[in-house]
Amino acid sequence: MIEVKNLHKSFGEAHILKGISQTFYQGKTNLIIGQSGSGKSVFLKCLLGLYDYEEGSIEYDGEVFANLSEAKKRDMRAKIGMVFQGSALFDSLTIEENVMFPLRMFTKLTKNDMRERANIVLKRVNLEDAHKKMPSEASGGMQKRVAIARAIVNNPKYLFCDEPNSGLDPKTAIVIDNLIHEITEEYKITTVINTHDMNSVMEIGDNIMFLKDGIKAWEGTKDDIFRTDNKVVTDFVYSSNLFKKVREAVLKENK
Amino acid sequence: MKELILKDIDDLIIGSLGIVAFIAFFVGGVVTIQTALNIDNPLIPKELIGFATRQSILLEFAPTFMSIIMAGKVGSFITSSIGTMRVTEQIDALEVMGINSINYLVFPKLIAMAFYPFVISIAMFLGVIGGLMACIYGGYASTDDFITGLQQEFNPFHISYAFIKTFLFAFVLATIPSYHGYYMKGGALEVGEASTTSFVWTSVAIIIINYLATQLLLS
Numbered sequence: 001m002i003e004v005k006n007l008h009k010s011f012g013e014a015h016i017l018k019g020i021s022q023t024f025y026q027g028k029t030n031l032i033i034g035q036s037g038s039g040k041s042v043f044l045k046c047l048l049g050l051y052d053y054e055e056g057s058i059e060y061d062g063e064v065f066a067n068l069s070e071a072k073k074r075d076m077r078a079k080i081g082m083v084f085q086g087s088a089l090f091d092s093l094t095i096e097e098n099v100m101f102p103l104r105m106f107t108k109l110t111k112n113d114m115r116e117r118a119n120i121v122l123k124r125v126n127l128e129d130a131h132k133k134m135p136s137e138a139s140g141g142m143q144k145r146v147a148i149a150r151a152i153v154n155n156p157k158y159l160f161c162d163e164p165n166s167g168l169d170p171k172t173a174i175v176i177d178n179l180i181h182e183i184t185e186e187y188k189i190t191t192v193i194n195t196h197d198m199n200s201v202m203e204i205g206d207n208i209m210f211l212k213d214g215i216k217a218w219e220g221t222k223d224d225i226f227r228t229d230n231k232v233v234t235d236f237v238y239s240s241n242l243f244k245k246v247r248e249a250v251l252k253e254n255k
Numbered sequence: 256m257k258e259l260i261l262k263d264i265d266d267l268i269i270g271s272l273g274i275v276a277f278i279a280f281f282v283g284g285v286v287t288i289q290t291a292l293n294i295d296n297p298l299i300p301k302e303l304i305g306f307a308t309r310q311s312i313l314l315e316f317a318p319t320f321m322s323i324i325m326a327g328k329v330g331s332f333i334t335s336s337i338g339t340m341r342v343t344e345q346i347d348a349l350e351v352m353g354i355n356s357i358n359y360l361v362f363p364k365l366i367a368m369a370f371y372p373f374v375i376s377i378a379m380f381l382g383v384i385g386g387l388m389a390c391i392y393g394g395y396a397s398t399d400d401f402i403t404g405l406q407q408e409f410n411p412f413h414i415s416y417a418f419i420k421t422f423l424f425a426f427v428l429a430t431i432p433s434y435h436g437y438y439m440k441g442g443a444l445e446v447g448e449a450s451t452t453s454f455v456w457t458s459v460a461i462i463i464i465n466y467l468a469t470q471l472l473l474s
Contacts (some may be wrong), residue, residue: 048351073353074353077351077352077353078352078353080352082348084344085344085349086343087342088344088345089340089345090340091340091343092262105354106353
């Protein structure tokens with residue numbers, strides 16, 4: 001579980017995060033949604049320790065990340081997996097070497113054991129035949145799956161995903177969503193996903209936080225999002241006619 | 256780390272040998288031809304051609320001008336490879352894993368560039384060989400005259416001077432392009448701009464260091 005309390009972050013005069021408090025639960029896919037510029041990426045980077053913050057605290061299972069010693073921070077980072085928006089695979093390494101990378105950095109496994117572990121997770125993301133390919137030879141969907149494999153190879157306790165569906169076709173996007181959801185439940189990971197994708201919200205949103213202008217404007221589940229009358233949320237989530245109709249249909253069915 | 260160092264030695268040193276050999280050989284020939292054509296006074300001994308070729312190549316062409324060429328080849332490669340890693344969030348990925356990204360990316364390049372004097376030695380050797388070939392086949396002087404000139408008034412400290420400069424240039428070639436790549440912001444277009452800027456500043460640094468080193472070591 002990750003607990004964020006009263007988080008404030010500014011860049012110069014610009015106050016980006018204005019006192020956000022939120023709990024991200026273990027074994028659940030926790031979503032952060034909001035318009036571009038609402039502070040989602042900054043919030044995620046604060047969670048990851050890539051940005052310092054002025055006020056508030058971030059606790060990973062009761063431990064305040066910022067107060068940890070460098071050695072403990074390193075241990076904590078070994079428990080974190082991250083899927084970047086653009087996958088961020090290392091160009092010069094093969095897919096298998098990319099997946100083995102966190103094991104090389106954080107474990108003392110032999111090369112054969114690392115390779116074995118990498119191939120298990122590649123199989124888990126249905127990429128068992130692609131291990132010798134270079135990232136440039138893989139499609140966008142494959143690259144995302146490799147990024148997920150790399151993120152989970154060291155059995156992380158926390159998984160962060162920044163726009164995991166961006167640039168993917170709807171079918172592949174659903175595959176990626178379901179994969180993250182299954183992995184989260186299977187390994188009891190605390191997963192935090194930054195997304196714009198309303199399909200993801202409806203499909204895998206166990207716990208959703210809506211950010212607007214650096215403030216937490218709403219919190220709920222994928223079921224709550226159909227029933228909410230919070231105008232800020234409905235204006236964003238149901239901005240397309242299709243989703244408006246879906247919502248009306250769901251509400252009519254539930255009456 | 257060992258693998259990264261070996262890969263950088265391959266990319267930065269071994270990968271540069273072909274172009275260095277080609278340029279050094281032909282520029283050595285040109286230096287010889289230019290010297291020979293500008294000495295048409297029968298009172299000036301033909302050995303001067305070999306002497307002038309040696310001095311030009313050893314003191315300036317191989318260490319300094321080859322380094323400026325390398326600022327274009329090696330420097331641009333370093334900036335664009337690190338810059339692309341910045342743009343595609345690969346550096347963020349390293350940081351999230353708790354890896355010191357500067358150490359991970361720049362240190363192997365610094366170690367690899369410690370082998371740069373090897374490249375310059377080859378440039379010196381092939382420059383002189385190119386000069387000898389041009390001299391013989393152009394009929395500007397005999398082989399004996401050229402070799403006698405090469406050996407005339409040889410000051411071993413000039414070798415030290417050339418390699419002191421080379422080590423300083425190697426440091427510049429590894430660090431300035433790495434800085435421009437690592438701290439770049441933006442997208443693909445900015446990677447190109449960062450490579451160009453890095454080439455300009457690396458060249459400026461090489462020229463200034465060359466001036467200062469010459470002033471301090473030879474004057």
